Amino acid sequence: xxxxxxxxxxxxxxxxxxxxxxxxxxxxxxxxxxxxxxxxxxxxxxxxxxxxxxxxxxxxxxxxxxxxxxxxxxxxxxxxxxxxxxxxxxxxxxxxxxxxxxxxxxxxxxxxxxxxxxxxxxxxxxxxxxxxxxxxxxxxxxxxxxxxxxxxxxxxxxxxxxxxxxxxxxxxxxxxxxxx
Numbered sequence: 001x002x003x004x005x006x007x008x009x010x011x012x013x014x015x016x017x018x019x020x021x022x023x024x025x026x027x028x029x030x031x032x033x034x035x036x037x038x039x040x041x042x043x044x045x046x047x048x049x050x051x052x053x054x055x056x057x058x059x060x061x062x063x064x065x066x067x068x069x070x071x072x073x074x075x076x077x078x079x080x081x082x083x084x085x086x087x088x089x090x091x092x093x094x095x096x097x098x099x100x101x102x103x104x105x106x107x108x109x110x111x112x113x114x115x116x117x118x119x120x121x122x123x124x125x126x127x128x129x130x131x132x133x134x135x136x137x138x139x140x141x142x143x144x145x146x147x148x149x150x151x152x153x154x155x156x157x158x159x160x161x162x163x164x165x166x167x168x169x170x171x172x173x174x175x176x177x178x179x180x
Contacts, residue, residue, distance in 0.1 A: 062115035
């Protein structure tokens with residue numbers, strides 16, 4: 001799975017080669033096809049397991065969306081290849097609707113809905129839309145960004161500046177605006 005994740009993140013689904021995957025994994029094609037059936041099904045298994053790490057590593061406290069966004073930013077710095085894996089899935093599969101397996105988005109949307117009911121998050125927004133926009137903002141510097149891609153090799157002050165701006169933007173975007 002790790003060898004496949006590296007190959008898919010680097011080259012996408014179409015560009016990935018089973019020969020390179022089995023060589024890196026010290027396995028063989030027959031075993032791979034016996035277990036997964038196809039390269040596409042191998043990608044599905046890799047996507048589900050590795051994206052679960054990216055998403056589940058950061059617990060959502062819907063009363064503190066800025067902290068969640070900053071933690072997502074930091075998580076993407078740790079494993080930029082997983083962000084590329086997600087980008088390849090979207091580019092090559094062109095999916096619509098819920099993308100994460102196992103209802104992960106629904107659980108987080110329910111937490112956001114509870115925070116909306118408590119007055120911590122703007123109740124005029126759909127909880128799933130909040131989660132989607134929040135994630136997009138947090139991934140602004142991801143390997144899929146059009147402007148700047150963050151790297152763990154950058155200076156700490158650069159990351160601190162981004163974290164502070166991210167927290168401010170998220171707080172302003174999703175705070176309860178019913179008083180405004």
